[in-house]
Amino acid sequence: MRSHYFFYLPLALVCVLAAYLGFALLKNMQPQQEPSEMLGKPAPDFSLPSLSQPDRMVSFKDFAGKPLMINFFASWCAPCREEHAYLLYLSNQKHIPIIGIAYKDKTENSRAFLKTLGNPFQETLSDYQGRVTINFGISGIPETFLINRQGKIVFRYAGPLNQAIIQEKLLPLWEKIK
Amino acid sequence: MKWIPAKTTKILASLLLFFLIPVLSVMAQQAPDAANNSLQQRAYNLYSQLRCPVCQGQSLAESPAELAGDMRALILEQLQAGDDEQTIINFLKDRYGDTILFNPPFSGRTYILWLLPFIILLTGLWVVIRRTQKASSLPDQRQLHE
Numbered sequence: 444m445r446s447h448y449f450f451y452l453p454l455a456l457v458c459v460l461a462a463y464l465g466f467a468l469l470k471n472m473q474p475q476q477e478p479s480e481m482l483g484k485p486a487p488d489f490s491l492p493s494l495s496q497p498d499r500m501v502s503f504k505d506f507a508g509k510p511l512m513i514n515f516f517a518s519w520c521a522p523c524r525e526e527h528a529y530l531l532y533l534s535n536q537k538h539i540p541i542i543g544i545a546y547k548d549k550t551e552n553s554r555a556f557l558k559t560l561g562n563p564f565q566e567t568l569s570d571y572q573g574r575v576t577i578n579f580g581i582s583g584i585p586e587t588f589l590i591n592r593q594g595k596i597v598f599r600y601a602g603p604l605n606q607a608i609i610q611e612k613l614l615p616l617w618e619k620i621k
Numbered sequence: 622m623k624w625i626p627a628k629t630t631k632i633l634a635s636l637l638l639f640f641l642i643p644v645l646s647v648m649a650q651q652a653p654d655a656a657n658n659s660l661q662q663r664a665y666n667l668y669s670q671l672r673c674p675v676c677q678g679q680s681l682a683e684s685p686a687e688l689a690g691d692m693r694a695l696i697l698e699q700l701q702a703g704d705d706e707q708t709i710i711n712f713l714k715d716r717y718g719d720t721i722l723f724n725p726p727f728s729g730r731t732y733i734l735w736l737l738p739f740i741i742l743l744t745g746l747w748v749v750i751r752r753t754q755k756a757s758s759l760p761d762q763r764q765l766h767e
Contacts, residue, residue, distance in 0.1 A: 480716060
């Protein structure tokens with residue numbers, strides 16, 4: 444009788460693997476939602492032109508010693524419109540300084556986007572080449588980071604922010620680092 | 622050159638120039654092209670080894686995503702700047718983790734990928750061997766009837 448159990452062991456292993464993979468698919472475990480490699484690392488330095496004054500370069504060092512949030516967005520990105528009300532809430536109600544980085548977006552389009560929907564950003568920069576976006580290990584727009592006083596990345600969220608992620612993760616972390 | 626008449630020297634020099642100039646010009650044209658081709662080839666080899674972070678199933682070489690295009694441009698620039706392949710792979714691994722590689726290294730997060738096929742194969746072999754041994758140790762049915 445025992446030998447029957449051994450006979451089914453490889454089948455059981457395959458079933459366990461299939462169940463695990465099926466569970467991962469059902470839970471919508473997107474690779475983008477995996478913990479970022481950048482977590483705990485110093486935020487990459489950058490120097491980008493300001494959206495309001497393209498001749499003025501703004502560097503990450505300009506914010507040294509201050510906790511802040513960085514949001515990568517674009518006017519052509521539909522999920523960015525979806526999360527925009529949350530960014531306004533975080534900026535206006537929770538007084539979080541947010542740096543907006545427009546990814547591969549025409550200056551006039553970014554400006555029109557912020558004029559129409561409201562501007563939650565303390566500083567808006569333009570990453571037309573996409574180099575800073577790669578340096579932050581970004582896999583899609585929008586993406587949001589929290590940076591502590593030491594300049595380290597303590598939070599990253601890939602995709603549009605939502606009520607749950609803001610209340611459960613982002614705000615408690617902000618309270619700790621602000 | 623006293624032993625060669627001046628006229629002959631001129632003719633020889635003209636002939637040399639006549640044949641040498643086209644050869645040199647072709648060589649001058651081909652040298653950067655060859656270097657450029659090998660650089661493009663090295664870049665393409667890298668693109669093929671790296672996964673597009675946007676279209677997960679595609680390599681950087683085949684992905685039409687804008688981010689993949691930016692990454693290709695960055696890789697080419699880094700190669701042109703003299704960086705070797707491993708430096709570029711490490712640069713991207715530092716930002717995107719092992720998932721950027723199509724061939725992830727054996728680690729705590731990927732061991733199940735590498736080991737599971739062998740575990741299933743070995744378990745299967747072990748079951749087959751056990752059953753064969755058991756079958757051979759059983760007395761022959763005909764002998765029992767006799």
